[in-house]
Amino acid sequence: MQERVYNFSAGPAVLPLPVLEEAQRDLVALPGVGISVLEISHRSKTFQMIIDEAEANLRKLMNIPDNYKVLFLQGGASLQFGMLPMNLLPAGKSADYIVTGTWSKKAMSEAKTQGNVRCVWNGSETNFDHLPTPEELQANLDPNAAYAYYTSNETIQGVQFPTEPEVGEVPLICDASSEFMYKPLDISKYGCIYACAQKNCGPAGVTIVIMREDLVNASPDNLVSVLSYKKMSDAGSMLNTPPCFAIYVFLLVTEWMLKTVGGIDKMYELNKRKAALLYDVIDQSNGFYVGHARKECRSLMNVPFRTANAELEQKFLEEAKNEGLISLGGHRSVGGFRASIYNAMPLEGVQKLADFMEDFHRRND
Numbered sequence: 037m038q039e040r041v042y043n044f045s046a047g048p049a050v051l052p053l054p055v056l057e058e059a060q061r062d063l064v065a066l067p068g069v070g071i072s073v074l075e076i077s078h079r080s081k082t083f084q085m086i087i088d089e090a091e092a093n094l095r096k097l098m099n100i101p102d103n104y105k106v107l108f109l110q111g112g113a114s115l116q117f118g119m120l121p122m123n124l125l126p127a128g129k130s131a132d133y134i135v136t137g138t139w140s141k142k143a144m145s146e147a148k149t150q151g152n153v154r155c156v157w158n159g160s161e162t163n164f165d166h167l168p169t170p171e172e173l174q175a176n177l178d179p180n181a182a183y184a185y186y187t188s189n190e191t192i193q194g195v196q197f198p199t200e201p202e203v204g205e206v207p208l209i210c211d212a213s214s215e216f217m218y219k220p221l222d223i224s225k226y227g228c229i230y231a232c233a234q235k236n237c238g239p240a241g242v243t244i245v246i247m248r249e250d251l252v253n254a255s256p257d258n259l260v261s262v263l264s265y266k267k268m269s270d271a272g273s274m275l276n277t278p279p280c281f282a283i284y285v286f287l288l289v290t291e292w293m294l295k296t297v298g299g300i301d302k303m304y305e306l307n308k309r310k311a312a313l314l315y316d317v318i319d320q321s322n323g324f325y326v327g328h329a330r331k332e333c334r335s336l337m338n339v340p341f342r343t344a345n346a347e348l349e350q351k352f353l354e355e356a357k358n359e360g361l362i363s364l365g366g367h368r369s370v371g372g373f374r375a376s377i378y379n380a381m382p383l384e385g386v387q388k389l390a391d392f393m394e395d396f397h398r399r400n401d
């Protein structure tokens with residue numbers, strides 16, 4: 037087998053090596069079943085066990101209260117941009133959007149195709165490098181909104197909410213795609229929290245939605261069935277064929293988190309250590325490296341930065357690649373570099389990048 041390199045891609049992204057190895061080992065024949073998970077009926081007892089166990093592990097890891105449903109859906113996080121207002125934004129009501137980066141901006145513009153939407157805060161003036169203050173939010177939130185929407189980690193700008201915004205009694209909806217399962221949360225604060233799997237918890241193809249029961253039950257009757265949370269939930273996410281393989285790999289990731297990492301508290305500790313390695317190099321570089329997000333809201337998952345001297349960018353990327361550090365190019369809207377250091381990125385990978393950055397600085401100062 038070719039040696040693996042460290043993959044800092046924003047998504048689809050790095051998966052835990054033990055997960056890949058187990059999927060590979062069992063790919064041709066699941067133990068005790070004799071056929072591949074790729075070939076099995078979603079109506080079989082085996083697949084039912086896979087999806088049930090995936091949900092049970094997730095409930096355990098995230099401590100999800102009983103009055104919340106877990107759904108495994110298709111269409112990516114982007115479908116949720118439309119499905120949420122289709123289900124939860126009735127005529128005569130409006131929804132509040134907190135726009136802190138590319139993904140919340142996109143979610144808001146998609147929601148506008150479905151109903152009345154208010155932008156309560158927009159960080160575009162400074163190219164989304166910070167978050168609203170609680171006071172700015174309080175001044176603008178609508179206490180009668182159908183819901184308040186935010187993106188807990190902006191994957192492109194590397195801006196992350198350290199805690200949930202305070203929105204009173206209004207149901208809080210969160211796109212957690214690029215941080216899902218990175219730290220313990222109090223799920224009871226949310227009306228809904230959702231994530232596509234391919235950033236922090238699995239391969240592309242499945243989107244995990246955790247939603248309070250009363251909101252699930254609020255779906256109007258006139259929707260196409262697969263776009264109704266209520267109908268999908270009543271059918272155990274299997275109104276139609278689910279993304280079986282993606283759900284299976286998600287199950288392996290949850291097992292890895294429970295057994296190898298040792299739970300979500302341990303995961304969080306590790307994630308903090310990893311991010312500190314990179315931010316320390318940036319902060320101690322005397323301006324050689326410049327981070328995008330302001331310090332108080334820097335992401336533990338996506339670290340966008342640049343070199344003050346833009347002429348060094350190509351050289352940095354080429355040399356990093358030669359060291360086995362790949363996919364470090366920044367998004368075109370921010371420029372420079374972006375290191376995505378999701379749950380599955382090992383500490384050694386981040387350490388290697390931090391060492392490379394220091395060495396590159398020394399050689400090019």
Ligand SMILES: *Cc1c(COP(=O)(O)O)cnc(C)c1O
Binds near residue numbers: 113
């Ligand atoms: C990647 C991403 C999306 C889009 O996900 P798709 O599954 O490609 O639709 C949405 N929100 C956030 C925060 C993301 O990182």
